[in-house]
Each structure stands twice: as C-alpha cells, then as structure tokens.
Amino acid sequence: MLKVRVIPCLDVKDGRVVKGVQFVDLRDAGDPVEAARAYDAAGADELCFLDITASHEDRGILFDIVARTAAECFMPLTVGGGIRQVDDIRRLLLAGADKVSINTAAVNDRAFVREAALKFGSQCIVVAIDAKRVSGPGEPDRWEIFTHGGRRPTGLDAVDFATEVARLGAGELLVTSMDRDGTRSGYDLSLIRAISSAVPIPVVASGGVGGLDDLVAGVTQGHASAVLAASIFHFGEHSIGDAKRHMAAAGIPVRMG
Amino acid sequence: MTATVALVDYGSGNLHSARKAFERAVREAGRSDRILVTADPDEVARADRIVLPGVGAFADCRRGLEALDGMVEAMTESARGRGRPFLGICVGMQLMATRGRETETTAGLDWIPGNVEALQPEDPSLKIPHMGWNTLHPQREHALTADIPLGPEGLHAYFVHSYALQARNPDDLVAVSAYGGPVTAVVARDNLAGTQFHPEKSQALGLKLIANFLRWAP
Numbered sequence: 001m002l003k004v005r006v007i008p009c010l011d012v013k014d015g016r017v018v019k020g021v022q023f024v025d026l027r028d029a030g031d032p033v034e035a036a037r038a039y040d041a042a043g044a045d046e047l048c049f050l051d052i053t054a055s056h057e058d059r060g061i062l063f064d065i066v067a068r069t070a071a072e073c074f075m076p077l078t079v080g081g082g083i084r085q086v087d088d089i090r091r092l093l094l095a096g097a098d099k100v101s102i103n104t105a106a107v108n109d110r111a112f113v114r115e116a117a118l119k120f121g122s123q124c125i126v127v128a129i130d131a132k133r134v135s136g137p138g139e140p141d142r143w144e145i146f147t148h149g150g151r152r153p154t155g156l157d158a159v160d161f162a163t164e165v166a167r168l169g170a171g172e173l174l175v176t177s178m179d180r181d182g183t184r185s186g187y188d189l190s191l192i193r194a195i196s197s198a199v200p201i202p203v204v205a206s207g208g209v210g211g212l213d214d215l216v217a218g219v220t221q222g223h224a225s226a227v228l229a230a231s232i233f234h235f236g237e238h239s240i241g242d243a244k245r246h247m248a249a250a251g252i253p254v255r256m257g
Numbered sequence: 258m259t260a261t262v263a264l265v266d267y268g269s270g271n272l273h274s275a276r277k278a279f280e281r282a283v284r285e286a287g288r289s290d291r292i293l294v295t296a297d298p299d300e301v302a303r304a305d306r307i308v309l310p311g312v313g314a315f316a317d318c319r320r321g322l323e324a325l326d327g328m329v330e331a332m333t334e335s336a337r338g339r340g341r342p343f344l345g346i347c348v349g350m351q352l353m354a355t356r357g358r359e360t361e362t363t364a365g366l367d368w369i370p371g372n373v374e375a376l377q378p379e380d381p382s383l384k385i386p387h388m389g390w391n392t393l394h395p396q397r398e399h400a401l402t403a404d405i406p407l408g409p410e411g412l413h414a415y416f417v418h419s420y421a422l423q424a425r426n427p428d429d430l431v432a433v434s435a436y437g438g439p440v441t442a443v444v445a446r447d448n449l450a451g452t453q454f455h456p457e458k459s460q461a462l463g464l465k466l467i468a469n470f471l472r473w474a475p
Contacts, residue, residue: 074463
C-alpha cells in the first residue's frame with residue numbers, strides 16, 4: 001500500500017539553514033547537509049530544501065549543498081526557490097535533486113511548466129502554490145495566488161491555477177496557505193481539500209502546522225498525499241517517528257522503521 | 258579480482274546518487290567492485306555488470322540512448338550475447354520492454370516482452386504519478402529479492418512513475434506493488450532484471466537489492 005509521506009522542509013539562506021535544526025546534537029546546527037543526514041536517519045520520507053537566498057549570484061553554493069546531500073542521503077530530495085529557467089532545473093537535477101519546486105516562474109509564465117515537464121518529465125516538476133483566502137465571511141471560499149512571500153497579489157484564483165498547471169504537466173503540487181504559514185494554527189484544510197479534489201496529481205499540504213493533529217487533519221480532511229512541516233520538527237518538539245506513530249494511530253498508512 | 262559495474266550515462270538524469278548508492282552497497286557487502294559511470298560503449302562492453310538508469314519520458318530516454326553511437330549494440334552484445342547481469346532502473350527498466358506507449362509509441366529493446374502503458378488505477382481518486390513509498394508483493398523467488406522482507410509488513414521502495422511495464426509473460430514478474438491494482442515493480446528474465454522503483458532512493462530495501470545484484474550469478 002502506498003504510504004502518506006512526511007516531509008520536513010529546511011529553509012536555506014546563503015548556504016545555511018535558517019534558525020538551524022535543534023532536535024539532534026549536530027556539530028553545526030546550521031549545516032543543511034548535517035540536517036539532511038539527521039532527517040534521513042530519523043525516517044523522513046522525503047526532504048525539501050527551500051532556498052531563500054536573495055541574490056541570484058549567491059545561489060551557486062546551493063548546488064554544492066544539494067550534491068553533498070545527495071551523496072549521503074538515499075532519500076528523495078526536492079529543491080525550490082529562485083528557479084527561473086530551464087537551466088536552473090537542469091543544474092539542480094544534475095547536482096542530485098530528485099524534484100524541483102517552481103513558484104513565481106510558473107505564475108509569470110505558465111508555458112514554463114509545460115516546457116520543464118516535457119524536458120525533464122512530470123515526475124520531477126513540483127509547482128509550489130502560495131495562496132491566501134480572499135473570500136469574505138459568508139462568501140463561497142476563494143483563494144488567490146500570492147508571490148514574493150505572500151506580499152504580491154496576482155489576481156489568479158488558486159484552484160484554477162492548480163488545475164491549469166496540473167494540465168500543463170506538473171507532477172505534484174506543494175500547497176501553502178500564506179494565511180497560516182508560521183502561525184501554528186494548522187493547515188488551511190479547505191484550501192488543501194479544494195485543490196486536492198480538483199487535480200489528478202498528488203498534493204503536499206504546507207503552512208501552519210503547530211502539532212501532530214494538524215498532520216492527521218491534512219490527510220483525513222485535506223486529502224493531501226503528503227504533509228510538510230518545518231518548525232515542529234526542527235526544534236525537537238516532535239520527531240518524525242512521533243509524527244508517524246500519531247498518524248498511524250489515526251488510521252493513516254505511513255512507513256515505519 | 259575486481260569486477261566492474263557500468264552505470265550507463267546517456268544524459269537521463271543524475272547518476273551521482275546512483276553511483277553513491279552502489280558504492281555504499283559495495284562497501285557494506287565487503288566487496289571490491291568498481292563502480293563506473295560511463296557513456297563509452299567500449300567500457301560498457303568490458304564491464305562485468307551493467308546498470309541502465311533512466312528518468313523522464315520513454316521516448317526521450319530511447320533517443321538519448323540512441324544518441325550514444327554503439328551503446329545499444331554494446332549493451333545488447335554484453336547482456337544478450339554474453340549473458341552478463343543487467344539491471345534496468347525506472348525508465349531504464351521500461352526500455353527493456355517491447356515498446357513504450359507514452360504519448361507516442363516508441364520501440365524498446367524488446368528484452369522483456371510487453372508494453373509500457375499508462376497507469377490506470379481502478380479507483381479513479383488515486384493520484385497519478387504513483388509517487389512515494391510502497392511495499393512489494395513477491396510473485397516468485399528471485400536472487401534480487403533474496404533476504405529482503407516483502408509483503409504488507411515488509412520494507413518499502415520509492416516509486417515515482419505514471420507508466421508501467423505490463424509483462425506479457427507472467428514468469429517475468431518477480432514482484433508487484435499495489436496501487437489500484439497490481440503495478441509491475443520487479444521483472445527478471447534469465448540474466449536481465451529491472452525495477453520500476455528507485456533502489457538508489459529506497460534506503461534499506463534499495464541497498465539490499467543492489468547488494469543482491471552485485472552478487473547475482475544468473
């Protein structure tokens with residue numbers, strides 16, 4: 001039986017993990033490769049690196065991190081952040097990423113998704129959707145795509161956009177609620193469910209996890225194929241094993257051991 | 258004597274992690290095999306074992322393989338002529354089929370009779386690609402899966418694919434995975450074998466399967 005994936009996500013800036021990973025004794029809590037190794041050993045099903053390096057010129061260091069991680073971790077690795085052209089994807093895949101996550105470039109140019117999927121295969125093209133609820137109380141649910149860390153509205157309806165990029169060849173969607181991100185108040189389950197039921201491809205739930213029940217709800221109510229979280233894992237509140245045991249107890253199929 | 262394992266590099270994805278996984282399997286098994294990533298047909302012809310990886314679309318991979326002058330001939334001579342152990346991974350395994358039917362129909366190597374067809378799970382709510390960790394269900398015993406815990410409580414393999422090989426000969430099926438019906442996971446015929454999943458990304462199961470391949474004496 002296919003298992004629901006638990007995916008820790010590391011924000012990487014200028015080659016360092018933002019805020020560090022503190023659940024194990026690492027020689028260097030800010031080293032992404034050490035953090036990746038720790039999550040590999042802890043039984044994470046995949047790992048996600050999100051590069052938030054501001055300057056394009058400083059991004060070379062990311063390729064080295066990806067290469068060193070892929071050399072040690074025999075687990076799937078998704079890398080996102082700042083991907084603008086086909087050559088960015090090629091370089092990341094050659095460095096050892098298994099999937100790349102495209103965000104702003106997909107919003108700016110839908111044809112880029114098709115080009116990437118044709119060139120490298122849908123299996124490695126993830127589209128990251130950052131959405132905010134724009135419907136008022138009592139109105140039917142509506143979410144809009146935002147870029148630039150949730151600051152810039154695009155006017156695009158999130159469910160329509162998801163349907164379109166799936167049709168263009170995306171192999172997976174990483175759906176983040178910008179309303180919930182960092183709030184620890186749980187995923188926006190209506191958003192996750194609305195998108196998951198609209199597309200034939202897997203959806204990864206993201207944004208807002210504050211506890212293990214949120215991971216369960218992402219699957220049982222959001223109908224996500226995978227659940228992504230950051231701080232609850234990095235700061236040692238919960239281990240990957242805790243998360244999986246909690247999900248298994250709720251009847252969700254997970255990969256143990 | 259040090260045996261050489263050739264990983265065929267025909268521009269289909271990154272072979273870095275595959276090489277590292279094979280090197281680790283060599284180390285952990287206390288062996289001395291040399292792992293060689295190569296695009297040179299002569300090196301492939303000389304190798305004791307051949308691994309054909311592959312990610313992306315069937316037709317693209319086939320074209321990539323053809324673009325290396327003499328590679329298909331070298332692989333065929335070694336695997337079919339000399340009976341050297343051969344392992345296809347993901348699309349590398351699919352290329353061993355008669356033909357691929359992914360957007361366009363493309364001839365495969367026709368070593369394992371059957372076509373590569375789109376996954377069509379009985380349950381339409383199941384997502385495509387079949388992406389993530391799934392268990393394997395043995396169809397028959399085989400050296401590649403020896404001593405690997407299989408079945409619902411067994412180890413997991415990492416899959417990511419939208420098409421699968423439908424082997425014409427049931428004896429070629431070594432293991433399947435369940436995803437809205439059986440999905441071909443491991444095939445083998447004589448000295449030829451293939452996995453739909455990625456052993457180089459499948460942690461314990463993957464390393465064991467690679468070690469079994471290194472020892473395999475078909």
